[in-house]
Amino acid sequence: MNQLVMKKGLPRNQYVYGRALTPVSLKTAPRTVIVSNRVPSPNEKGPTAGGLAVALADAITDGTVWFGWSGKRAAETSNSADIVTADGVTYATIDIGERDYTRFYNGFANGALWPLFHFRSGLLLYSRPDYEAYRAVNKAFAKALFPLLKPDDLIWIHDYQLLTLAAELRELGVVNRIGFFMHIPFVPPAMLAVLPPAAELLAGMSTCDVIGFQTEGDRVSFLECAKTFLHVKPDDAGRFAFRERQVKAVLTPIGIDADKFTALAERAELTGDAKRLNESLGERALVLGVDRLDYSKGLPQRFDAFGRLLYCFPQHLRKVAFLQIAARSRQEVGSYQALRRELDRRAGDINGEFSDFDWVPLRYMTHPVKRNAIAGFYRRARVGLVTPLRDGMNLVAKEYVAAQDPANPGVLILSRFAGAADELTEALIVNPFDADEVAESIHLALTMELPERKSRHDSLLAKVRHTTARKFCEDFLDYLANAEKV
Numbered sequence: 001m002n003q004l005v006m007k008k009g010l011p012r013n014q015y016v017y018g019r020a021l022t023p024v025s026l027k028t029a030p031r032t033v034i035v036s037n038r039v040p041s042p043n044e045k046g047p048t049a050g051g052l053a054v055a056l057a058d059a060i061t062d063g064t065v066w067f068g069w070s071g072k073r074a075a076e077t078s079n080s081a082d083i084v085t086a087d088g089v090t091y092a093t094i095d096i097g098e099r100d101y102t103r104f105y106n107g108f109a110n111g112a113l114w115p116l117f118h119f120r121s122g123l124l125l126y127s128r129p130d131y132e133a134y135r136a137v138n139k140a141f142a143k144a145l146f147p148l149l150k151p152d153d154l155i156w157i158h159d160y161q162l163l164t165l166a167a168e169l170r171e172l173g174v175v176n177r178i179g180f181f182m183h184i185p186f187v188p189p190a191m192l193a194v195l196p197p198a199a200e201l202l203a204g205m206s207t208c209d210v211i212g213f214q215t216e217g218d219r220v221s222f223l224e225c226a227k228t229f230l231h232v233k234p235d236d237a238g239r240f241a242f243r244e245r246q247v248k249a250v251l252t253p254i255g256i257d258a259d260k261f262t263a264l265a266e267r268a269e270l271t272g273d274a275k276r277l278n279e280s281l282g283e284r285a286l287v288l289g290v291d292r293l294d295y296s297k298g299l300p301q302r303f304d305a306f307g308r309l310l311y312c313f314p315q316h317l318r319k320v321a322f323l324q325i326a327a328r329s330r331q332e333v334g335s336y337q338a339l340r341r342e343l344d345r346r347a348g349d350i351n352g353e354f355s356d357f358d359w360v361p362l363r364y365m366t367h368p369v370k371r372n373a374i375a376g377f378y379r380r381a382r383v384g385l386v387t388p389l390r391d392g393m394n395l396v397a398k399e400y401v402a403a404q405d406p407a408n409p410g411v412l413i414l415s416r417f418a419g420a421a422d423e424l425t426e427a428l429i430v431n432p433f434d435a436d437e438v439a440e441s442i443h444l445a446l447t448m449e450l451p452e453r454k455s456r457h458d459s460l461l462a463k464v465r466h467t468t469a470r471k472f473c474e475d476f477l478d479y480l481a482n483a484e485k486v
């Protein structure tokens with residue numbers, strides 16, 4: 001029998017159960033059960049580099065259950081979840097076994113799926129044992145989640161780490177409505193065909209009732225893949241029948257809590273870290289990049305573009321500083337280690353070429369920065385440089401817009417290959433592979449007159465305030481709640 005116990009070190013409103021063997025009783029039904037690989041720790045208020053946790057944290061409500069990985073590696077993957085409730089939200093997490101973790105997370109999820117879905121098939125490393133571990137971890141998630149479920153729960157699974165979880169839940173007899181949201185891009189059939197278990201993964205996804213995407217392009221690519229690999233016939237609304245179930249592919253772009261972020265940036269602007277940054281800059285204009293250190297973010301190309309700016313537009317020498325915050329991410333994966341070495345080299349090249357005894361053009365740091373500090377940095381930045389080679393959405397672009405002072409806003413430069421470019425059309429849209437085009441856009445942004453900056457920002461802010469994190473959650477859950485129960 002599980003007992004409700006107070007645990008040392010937790011605030012008074014947090015309680016810890018023993019290993020859960022029976023459903024946890026929560027007040028309302030239907031509940032939303034969010035499932036994602038990463039679950040924010042209710043005890044840590046530190047920075048979270050990653051769009052998923054940021055967007056969902058903005059929108060969860062009382063009674064929600066959030067299930068996923070504890071962030072801990074153990075000797076073996078857990079059979080059941082540890083449960084903590086905090087501020088009305090129940091966090092249920094399992095540990096992943098060391099060997100499973102390496103093959104599931106570093107191997108199949110981030111060594112095969114991540115590069116492939118970011119159109120980098122050349123970086124894909126596939127091995128059957130990695131895929132088997134991926135399946136095993138998805139199965140372990142299903143087994144540990146199963147006893148926590150109530151008949152009316154809406155189950156909402158997130159992202160590429162959990163493509164086969166819904167199929168495992170169905171195997172266990174779960175008939176609840178299940179939704180899946182793909183945070184990263186989806187690829188067309190010719191690209192997906194590279195992956196040996198492509199059809200199995202699509203079939204796994206298609207045991208859901210609703211499958212959501214960031215852009216129309218991603219949704220269409222998924223439907224094309226479903227036609228090619230599963231031989232289904234979607235209708236004009238993106239619905240198709242698969243194994244006696246009606247599946248619907250929907251467009252529900254993710255967003256941020258814009259008003260909250262604006263308030264955060266206003267508060268942060270002249271205090272703490274933002275104040276220190278401001279003092280170090282003096283009168284210089286700030287060009288800012290904020291990313292996880294990931295090859296999808298186009299960082300080497302961005303550094304080159306900044307080098308081209310200094311070379312082609314020498315009027316900015318000594319008058320501009322580029323700060324790139326690139327939080328280390330997935331450092332056990334070889335391609336990420338190689339990227340870090342590459343960036344160290346290019347940063348050294350640029351600073352070696354252009355620095356003066358009292359001016360360093362490029363500041364590059366690889367540790368995460370607190371969220372309020374980032375908000376203050378955005379507000380100080382004259383240019384927000386968001387140039388991924390491919391990105392599902394990119395919340396940094398939206399945060400940058402929300403953080404600006406409407407009376408004197410900075411300019412967003414945005415890659416046409418970020419999902420956000422579908423919405424944020426008043427940014428300076430660039431091809432991140434073209435260093436000269438990006439350099440010209442930085443020059444344009446640095447010299448843009450106030451009326452044009454304001455008019456672009458007004459339109460962008462209206463959009464960021466419309467497609468919020470809350471709207472994303474409500475739209476998706478609406479689709480899910482209205483799906484036919486089979």
Ligand code: ADP
Nearest residue numbers: 049050051054290291292327368369394395396
């Ligand atoms: P992804 O999900 O691929 O990491 P997004 O741009 O959608 O990319 O989301 C990134 C989120 O993580 C944003 O909320 C951003 O503020 C935060 N973030 C990104 N880089 C850092 C960093 N270096 N330090 C702290 N937070 C970061």
Ligand code: F6P
Nearest residue numbers: 038049050051052053159183329
């Ligand atoms: O948005 C893609 C994503 O993988 C999210 O699932 C995750 O929050 C973020 O990037 C960070 O990745 P990771 O969990 O591997 O650190």
